[in-house]
Amino acid sequence: MTGLRRFSFNQATAQRWPLPDVVAGCVAAGVPGIGLWREPVAEHGLARSAKLVRDAGLAVTSLCRGGFFAADDWRAENLRAIEEAATLGAPELVLVSGGLPPGSRDIDGARRQVADAIGELAPHAAAAGVRLAIEPLHPMFAADRCVIATLGQALDIAELFDPTVVGVVVDAYHVWWDDTVYAQIERAGPRIAAFQVCDWVTPLPEGVLLGRALPGDGCIELRRLREAVDAAGYAGPIEVEVFSAEVWARPGAEVLDAAITGYLGHVV
Structure with a gap:
């Protein structure tokens, strides 16, 4: 396994790079895929974004994100997200489930609500040709x-549905610490809808959401995780997705180059 055949650049990794520049940079670097986010797509225009990526010959590997099922407007918002994914040609809509409902301490009930919501969305996703990809986040x-x-919690829900309609995301940042993760990856098999990589750095910065680093700059066994998802039968794109103020401060083309270097050196 060599080269960039499976590489995808998630646009969140270069957050300040406008979408047309991200697309042009990927084409110039020989990158075949791009992961998109709804907010910058909306800013550029949904139809314009779809045409831009399509004309460039890039595959849209995922759209982030749907979910947040404790919000009052979760149903309408997620139906819009499914439509956007279909328009962009994104096969996977990443779902971040959202936290506890306001004032609630019932985490079991919140998880049941996630499963019920996905059950309501699944027929719409199937009709649109979009798979709902449940992403577990660090506790x-x-x-x-x-x-x-x-x-494991994501799979408990995904297994209620056809694997072509509901799957799971294996994001290195969120699962690397789990001593059951390799058994769960094997369990997931065809339900693996997306594989995302970045690295974990210490000490974590204030605001741990931004504690990610480019592949190779932290402590995660990224190649071991990649080998595990491969062994489970996943042969799809591998997205580099990094949330980091330090990375975002760098020029977009430099970030893309560093992401490719880290991917080739520590993932494949």
Whole structure:
């Protein structure tokens, strides 16, 4: 396994790089895929974004994000997200479940609500040709961002549905610490909808959401995780997705080059 055949650049890694520049940079670097976020797509215009990426010959590997099922407007917002993914040609819509409902301490109930919401969305996603990809986030985000905290919890929900309609995201940043993760990856098999890589640095900066680093700059066994998802049967794109103020401060082309270097040196 060599080269950039499976490499995808998630646009969040160069947050300050406008979408047309991200697309041009990927084309110039020989990158085949791009992961998109709804907010910058909306800023550029949905139809314009779809045409831009399509004309450039890039594959849209995922759209982030849907979910946040404790919000009052979760249903309408997620139906819009499914439509946007279909328009962009994104096969996977990443779902971040959201935290506890306001004033609630019932995390079990919140997880049941996530499963019920996905059940309501699944027929719409299937009709649109979009798979719902449940992303577990590190447990430190359970209260306010994502009550689905382990790959096992994500699979408990995904297994209620056809694997072509609901799958899971294996994001190195969020799962690397889990001593069951390799068994859960094997369990996931065809339900692996996306594989995202970055690295974990210490000490974490204030605001741990931005504690990610480019591949090779931290402590995660990224190649071992990649070998595990491969062994489970996943042969899809590998997205480099980094949230880091330090990375975002660098020029976009420099970030893309560093992401490719880290990917080739520490993932494949």
